[in-house]
Amino acid sequence: MDYADENEPLIVERRRGSSTYGSDSRIRTSEDTIINEISDQNGSGFANQTNGGAKTFVTGSRDVLSAKYESLDYDVCENKILLDEVRSSSNNFLVRKMLARWLIFFLIGVFTALVGVAIDIAIDKIATVKYGLIKQAIDECIEEDCLYKPYLIWAGMNAGFVLVGAFLVAYIEPVAGGSGIPQVKCYLNGVKIPRLVRLKTLFVKAIGVVSSVVGGLAGGKEGPMIHTGAVIAAGISQGKSTSMRSDFRVFRYFREDHEKRDFVSGGAAAGVAAAFGAPVGGVLFSLEEGSSFWNQSLTWRIFFASSVSVFTLNIILSAYHGHPGELTYYGLLNFGHFESLNYDLFELILYAWMGAVGGLLGSLYIHVNYKLTVFRMRYIRGRWLKVIEACLVAAITATVAMLMMFCISDCRSLGQDPTENPIQMYCGDGEYSSVAALWLQNPEASVRSLFHDPPGSQNYLTLFVFTAMYLGLSIWTYGLSVSAGIFIPCLLTGAGWGRLTGMCLGAIFPNADWVDPGKYALVGAAAQLGGVVRMTISLTIILIEATGNINFGLPLMITLMTAKWVGDYFTEGFYDLHIQLSGVPLLPWEPPAMSFELSARGVMSYPVLAFSPVEKVRTIVEALTSQTYNGFPIVERVQPTKSGNGDIAAIGKLRGLILQSQLIVILQRRTYVYLETKPDNEPPIPLAEFRNNYPRYKNIKDIYIPEEEMDYTIDLRPYMNPSPYTVQDTASFPRVFRLFRALGLRHLIVVNESNEVVGMVTRKDIARYRAKSNGALGVEELNISDKL
Incomplete structure (x- = not known):
């Protein structure tokens, strides 16, 4: 291949079809991976057929990765300016930096708790007024036969509150929808989720959670607290706010993806700790479900933040x-004090059975919600439709509750009433409606009622219908354009059928002292939640800390493990499934079992766009304008040669790697030298300049460069990473996968035996291969689309 100018970027022709897949990838090698978007005959989705030999995808498919998601640069760029800064750093600076880390984690714990308290108090105050008005209307209308009035008040208030939160999520910040746990999990895995940790997202999340819970939706505030903690951690650790366009000029040396990730891990853990009063559970949650990278010192700091938060x-x-001063409210969700959680050895069999039931019901929850989510992706795509659906679900929730209160007569003596203001409904004097007691309070209070109500507080029909209705409503609720989590709905549903199980056991063994409906309500709640989220270690510790009884750890562990095993047999985990539907290139913990037949040469992208150590401004500008690649190898200027073991051309011997963001800052500062001038005459840009521009760098189109400067040259050697991670083209896929997973890489350069660059491996190149579903052996290759 001939080059007219030796300073032109090195790019090798390919003989097969090509398609670019975003800035993390290069040009793929197979024509059958090109994806075209076409409408079906109804105009409601995408047809699952071929179009001119190219594959197409269906909206809501789990077999397509989105090209829009980029990776985070967790790998630290050890270039000359960084090493010079480290060598010149004094001991005092290193001590200040260490103390600053602990200070940031302390502030993360404090501010996460403050936001959680504000959300909790707002919900408590508004809900007290709301349910007070509904109860007053019911008491006034019960004898005048005008129950439609309190129903209209109830449905109207639900829809009104939810309207606020749904509007904010749909029109202001969609990433604030849901619990935020899948998105935080992706971020900590190394995927950049746009606008995930912005201050605006935090405000929408907080207001949205209040409106969702007060609006009566089957959702809770505990899951969103994890997202809240992550946003707070990201904001404090960077010392500036992009949303507010303000820079507080503190903590600048933490402005990089690697440092930010560690703080976000602490924020997620602090959110769990604040939600359940479980500092150890928060650390384990961040380890089990969130962070992909861990070390001992980070563990101590995260535990410190979680403890401060609680x-x-x-x-x-x-x-x-x-x-x-009594410190009796250690979490937003207070399970209450269990007088006794003793158990007999034979009960472990019952707990395992309940775990299996939780796994089955959790799989049902996931499957139905998956179908509903796909339906939403295809048909409910307009923002106004999303708002209407959320308000409709809120109104139907009130309708279901009112119908249950009207149709089911379950009266109990007032002495057993778990609520502050009992509703008599059609019960006799001195009695209250246990159905109304379950519905006319916040879901957290209903969970505590099912845990601690005395035996006989509800009949079988009440618990069965309530559990079935709330399960259906919770399935429908998750995925709405609102901020709400699934922890409370799962706990409440599981507590319902768990207490029902305890009542049945009490009827079978009337004189058994080991039968406690509240205890079985706790086991059912654990089984249902474990069957949906598939967490074991962290959830066991969270429930132990929330109940304050470590002796019940073994039953909870057996229940959760059984729920996970049974659930995994039928469906994938809830969060993993929604991540797949979003097309996020999330890397699992382990590579596919049968992937040893694949090699780096088989999965890499090529040809590679590379630069010389000293490059023309024109060449760099044209490359950044025409391509969206994030990383560019720096190679010696040699003639591309064919590799000895294939038809892929080697570009040149590797000298280093430079990032797109670094090139943007260099061009923005206009640090040019003439080609005939020695590069050493121009001092390198200080590292602080790159940190000040982080994390939102300018676009190349926004940087003006005069034409007379286009022929200047830039010495890239001070800024490039001279020792990037590389792999031989003969390396196996599992080895490449583990390098990506363990080191948090964004790019992996593929070289031949002569250390010449032949290709690049990126996250999408790795994530597109996964184990075959339905238990079949082998590896399947996913498609990538820029339409998702």
């Missing part, structure tokens, strides 16, 4: 509820 929240909520 302590701060406990002090404020205890004072708010009239118990200052």
Whole structure:
């Protein structure tokens, strides 16, 4: 291949079809991976057929990765300016940096707790007024036969509150929808989720959670607290806010993806700790479900942030509820004190059976919600439709509750009433409706009622219908354009059928002292939640800390493990399934079992666009304008040669790797030298300049470069990483996968035996290969689309 100018970018022709897949990837090698988007006859989705030999995908498919998701640069660029800064750093600077880390984690814990307290108090105040009005209307209309009035008040208030949250999510910040746990999990895995940790997202999340819970939706605030903690951690650690366009000029040396990831891990853990009063559970949650990278010092700092979060929240909520100094409100979700959680050895069989039931019901939950999510992706695509659907579900929730209260007569004596203001409905004097007691309070209070109500507080029909209705409503609710999590709906549903199980056991063994409906409600809640989210270690510790009884750890562990095993047999985990539907290139913990037949040469992208150590401005500008690649190898200027073991041309001997963001800052600063001038005459750009531009760098189109400067040259050697990670083209796929997974890479350069660049491997190149579904052996290759 001939080059008119030796300074032109090196790019090798390919003989097979090509398609670019975003800035993390190069040009693929197979024509059958090109994906075209075509409408079906109804105009409602995408047809699953071929178009001129190219594959097409169906909206909501789990077999397509989205090209729009980029990776984060977790790998630290050890270039000359970084090493010079480290060598010149004094001991005092290193000590200040270490102390700053601990200070940031302390602030993460405090502010996460403060936001959680604000959300909890707002829900408590508004819900008290709301349910007070509904109860008053019911009491006034029960004898005048005008129950339609309290129903209209109830449905109208639900729809009104949800309208606020749905509008904010649909029109202001869609990434604030749901619990945010899948998105945070992707971020910590190394995937850049746009606008995930912005301050605007936090405001929408907080207001949305309040409106969703007060609006009566089958959702909770505990899951969104994890996202809230992540946003707070990202904001504090960077010392600036992009949403507010302000820079507080602090913590600048933490402005890089690697440092930011560690703080976000701590924020997610602090959110769990604040939600359940479980600092150890928060650390384990961040380890089990979130972070892909871990070390001992990070563990200590995250535990510190989680403990600070629990302590701060406990002090404020205890004072708010009239118990200052007692520290009895250690989490937003308070399970209450269990007098006894003793168990006999033979009960472990019952707990395993309940875990299996939880796994089955969790699989049902996931499967139906998956079908509903696909339906939404195809048909409910307009923002106004999303808002209408959310309000409709809120109104139907009130309708279901009112119909249950009207149709089911379950009266109990007032002495057993678990609520502050009992509703009599059609019960006799001195009695209250246990159905109304379940519905006319926040879901967290209903969970505590099912855990601690005395035996006989509800009949069989009440619990069966309530559990079935709430399960259906929770399935319908998740995926709406609102901010709400699934922890509380799963706990409440599981507590319902778990207490029902305890009542049945009590009827079979009337004189058995080991039968406690509240205990079985706890086991059912654990089984249902474990069957949906498929967490074991962290959830066991969270429930132990929330109940304050470590002796019940073994039953909970057996229940959760059984729920996971049974659930995994039928469906994938809830969060993993939604991540697949979003097309996020998430890397699992292990490579596909049968992937040893693949090699780096088989999965890499080529040809590679590369630069010389000293490159023309024109060449760099044209490359950044025409391509969206994130990383560019720096190679010696040699003639491309054919490799000895294939038809892929080697570009040149590797000298280093430079990132697109670094090139943008270099061009923005206009640090040019003439070709005939020695590069050493121009001092390199200080590292602080790159940190100040992080994380949103300018687009090349926004940088003006005069034509007379286009022939200047730039010495890239001070800025490039001279020792990037590489792999031989003969390396197996599992080896390449483990390098990506363990090191958090964004690029992996493929070289031949002569250290000449032959290709690049990126996250999408790795994520597109996965184990075959339905238990079949082998590896399947996913498609990539820029339409998703």
